[in-house]
Amino acid sequence: MATPTPQTAPTGGLRERKKQRTRDALIRAALELFTEQGYETTTIDEIAEAVDVSQRTFFRYFANKQDVAxxxxxxxxxxxxxxxxxxxxxxxxxxxxxxxxxxxxxxxxxxxxxxxxxxxxxxxxxxxxxxxxxxxxxxxxxxxxxxxxxxxxxxxxxxxxxxxxxxxxxxxxxxxxxxxxxxxxxxxxxxxxxxxxxxxxxxxxxxxxxxxxxxxxx
Amino acid sequence: MATPTPQTAPTGGLRERKKQRTRDALIRAALELFTEQGYETTTIDEIAEAVDVSQRTFFRYFANKQDVAxxxxxxxxxxxxxxxxxxxxxxxxxxxxxxxxxxxxxxxxxxxxxxxxxxxxxxxxxxxxxxxxxxxxxxxxxxxxxxxxxxxxxxxxxxxxxxxxxxxxxxxxxxxxxxxxxxxxxxxxxxxxxxxxxxxxxxxxxxxxxxxxxxxxx
DNA sequence: AGGCTAATGTCAGCCACTGACAATTGACAA
DNA sequence: TTGTCAATTGTCAGTGGCTGACATTAGCCT
Missing domain, CATH: 1.10.357.10 (Tetracycline Repressor, domain 2)
Known part of the structure; x- marks a missing residue:
């Protein structure tokens, strides 16, 4: 679920750190694609591929396309x-x-x-x-x-x-x-x-x- | 296309009148379904079926689902x-x-x-x-x-x-x-x-x- | 090492929406 | 009345956002 204080928390285990990295990577890849080629013309598949995760995983981090923006x-x-x-x-x-x-x-x-x-x-x-x-x-x-x-x-x-x-x-x-x-x-x-x-x-x-x-x- | 003054216009031919009737019927059916069972749970197919037109026709009258609302x-x-x-x-x-x-x-x-x-x-x-x-x-x-x-x-x-x-x-x-x-x-x-x-x-x-x-x- | 559980991948499917092409049907003139 | 033209519609196939279900992988803890 939603991490209470993900920001300054000591980021316990490797799992947590990995999750945070994936999330950050998704955000960054998404914004890079959005700003370069436009929001509408960017597909979730492109974003997921750029981070090398499945489309399904994207939707586990963000409820919809808008949220990542x-x-x-x-x-x-x-x-x-x-x-x-x-x-x-x-x-x-x-x-x-x-x-x-x-x-x-x-x-x-x-x-x-x-x-x-x-x-x-x-x-x-x-x-x-x-x-x-x-x-x-x-x-x-x-x-x-x-x-x-x-x-x-x-x-x-x-x-x-x-x-x-x-x-x-x-x-x-x-x-x-x-x-x-x-x-x-x-x-x-x-x-x-x-x-x-x-x-x-x-x-x-x-x-x-x-x-x-x-x-x-x- | 968009009719300039569809309201009080003498509605020239049969074609025009028919178009207006279809459009009105779509609006009415859509709002009826939306208010009864909710917006998200109503599909375009349901609206189209209620008016007895194809889904494609709906999208010829309204650019998207929101517009009809x-x-x-x-x-x-x-x-x-x-x-x-x-x-x-x-x-x-x-x-x-x-x-x-x-x-x-x-x-x-x-x-x-x-x-x-x-x-x-x-x-x-x-x-x-x-x-x-x-x-x-x-x-x-x-x-x-x-x-x-x-x-x-x-x-x-x-x-x-x-x-x-x-x-x-x-x-x-x-x-x-x-x-x-x-x-x-x-x-x-x-x-x-x-x-x-x-x-x-x-x-x-x-x-x-x-x-x-x-x-x-x- | 081995069991538990969270994270991920895969797959199938729904729905909004679109382009292309064929079929239908008013409109209008010959 | 009939034939032509153009507008309206239906059908079909396909894309993309989004979800549920289930199998698989990988961190965690004893």
């Missing part, structure tokens, strides 16, 4: 949520969100690199944005993440998401900005981590004050 | 856009959006009924909201519709969507409210048109003033 995103999001939970309680909500995002982007240069090259992840992001089927999946995933974030923010502030609309509203605005930033970056030239980091920061700074004011004057 | 939505959205374009130029943007939505809901009782019963459409809406694959598709469609609406609003006000953020922001807020309203309605008890009409109206009234103020004091 979002595997790295999953890691980034998990990091983001962890960081958000770790933010000091006296930080304003939007500030906490902002800080968590920045830490997440910085992390990409470190933790993610152990699985795939950073530039491959960046190209994958652009590939997702330009593949209709993946855009749809991405939006759904985002809306689910939004709900989780809203819950977290609400708890931080001692609120109930169903009683007080502010957590969801803040998160909706935040997510909207993040999505636009990702889209604009994907269409632009500079496809580096630094670029999207800067863009995100700038966009968040624009919406920040407007919301902060209302939040503080309660 | 959104066929009626397409009509409603087209109506909405038409109505929005027809709103007087002196109406405030949010007011125009609001009016167009209300007209669209009222239309459902009339125009839509010629294709499928209203309650089937209502149940289909709930079915979409509770089917992950369709939720994803719905979100993507919504984001595309948002862009169209933003362009329309911008033209009304003589603005450029890329230069002035207000059209997109207003539309994003508007769409967010619409989506939440749809979701809440879907989870509630009263699955009537009147109910969602009222809910939409109420939700829009809540966000309306807050945005109106900023918009008017430019």
């Amino acid at each position: 979002f595997a790295v995103q999953d890691m980034v999001e998990a990091r983001f949520l962890d960081e958000l939970r770790a933010r000091p309680a006296d930080e304003a909500p939007l500030t906490a969100l902002r800080s968590a995002v920045m830490v997440a982007w910085d992390d990409i240069g470190n933790a993610i690199a152990s699985v795939i090259p950073v530039d491959l992840h960046m190209r994958s992001y652009q590939m997702i944005e330009s593949t209709p089927a993946l855009v749809a999946a991405h939006l759904r995933r985002s809306s689910e993440l939004e709900e989780q974030i809203a819950q977290l923010i609400a708890r931080r502030e001692g609120l109930d998401v169903d009683a007080d609309p502010r957590p969801r509203v803040l998160v909706a605005a935040f997510s909207g900005v993040m999505r636009v930033a990702g889209k604009v970056w994907g269409e632009g030239q500079d496809c580096t981590v630094a670029a999207i980091r800067e863009l995100t920061q700038s966009y968040l700074d624009h919406i920040g004050p407007a919301i902060d004011v209302d939040w503080k004057t309660r | 959104f066929a009626v939505q397409d009509m409603v959205e087209a109506r909405f856009l038409d109505e929005l374009r027809a709103r007087p130029a002196d109406e405030a943007p949010l007011t125009a959006l609001r009016s167009a939505v209300m007209v669209a809901w009222d239309d459902i009782g009339n125009a839509i009924a010629s294709v499928i019963p209203v309650d089937l459409h209502m149940r289909s809406y709930q079915m979409i909201e509770s089917t992950p694959a369709l939720v994803a598709a719905h979100l993507r469609r919504s984001s595309e519709l948002e862009e169209q609406i933003a362009q329309l609003i911008a033209r009304r006000e003589g603005l450029d969507v890329d230069a002035d953020p207000r059209p997109r922001v207003l539309v994003a807020a508007f769409s967010g409210v619409m989506r939440v309203a749809g979701k809440v309605w879907g989870e509630g008890q009263d699955c009537t048109v009147a109910a969602i009409r009222e809910l939409t109206q109420s939700y829009l009234d809540h966000i309306g003033p807050a945005i109106d103020v900023d918009w008017k004091t430019r």
Whole structure:
């Protein structure tokens, strides 16, 4: 089943390590093929063959074709949520969100690199944005993440998401900005981590004050 | 191909009429099966068989399985856009959006009924909201519709969507409210048109003033 | 070494979807 | 009315995503 803490765990036996290597190899091969020749035109058989496993094994690691495309995103999001939970309680909500995002982007240069090259992840992001089927999946995933974030923010502030609309509203605005930033970056030239980091920061700074004011004057 | 104005057109020859009837029958049969036994568990073969056409014919009318689930939505959205374009130029943007939505809901009782019963459409809406694959598709469609609406609003006000953020922001807020309203309605008890009409109206009234103020004091 | 179990391979099959070609059927003119 | 043309449909074969069942391999532990 799902390993509770596969990341920093001492990776007990050979079995575990082998499994992790297969999984990483599948992700990397998949993203390489997706970004090179396109998502739709890449078959599961190609991915499996590149890693030298059977097609069936692929589906034992990933429930479907889309999931492998979002595997790295999953890691980034998990990091983001962890960081958000770790933010000091006296930080304003939007500030906490902002800080968590920045830490997440910085992390990409470190933790993610152990699985795939950073530039491959960046190209994958652009590939997702330009593949209709993946855009749809991405939006759904985002809306689910939004709900989780809203819950977290609400708890931080001692609120109930169903009683007080502010957590969801803040998160909706935040997510909207993040999505636009990702889209604009994907269409632009500079496809580096630094670029999207800067863009995100700038966009968040624009919406920040407007919301902060209302939040503080309660 | 896609008929430009299939709705109120005099439906020239027998061929056209027959085509329209087949299409309507496919939509109706599909929605009936989807709502009764679920989207995933319904096969294209079942739908085709219910209308007594070949599977291949189904795919000549709809590019994929999802499209037939959104066929009626397409009509409603087209109506909405038409109505929005027809709103007087002196109406405030949010007011125009609001009016167009209300007209669209009222239309459902009339125009839509010629294709499928209203309650089937209502149940289909709930079915979409509770089917992950369709939720994803719905979100993507919504984001595309948002862009169209933003362009329309911008033209009304003589603005450029890329230069002035207000059209997109207003539309994003508007769409967010619409989506939440749809979701809440879907989870509630009263699955009537009147109910969602009222809910939409109420939700829009809540966000309306807050945005109106900023918009008017430019 | 040998038994246990998790991971993998193989195989058969369902379903969404597509291209190609043949058969049917309105439309329209002679 | 009839014959021609073009649009609609059916049939067939094939690809690719995805799953269940069962046999096989390979790490783990005594």
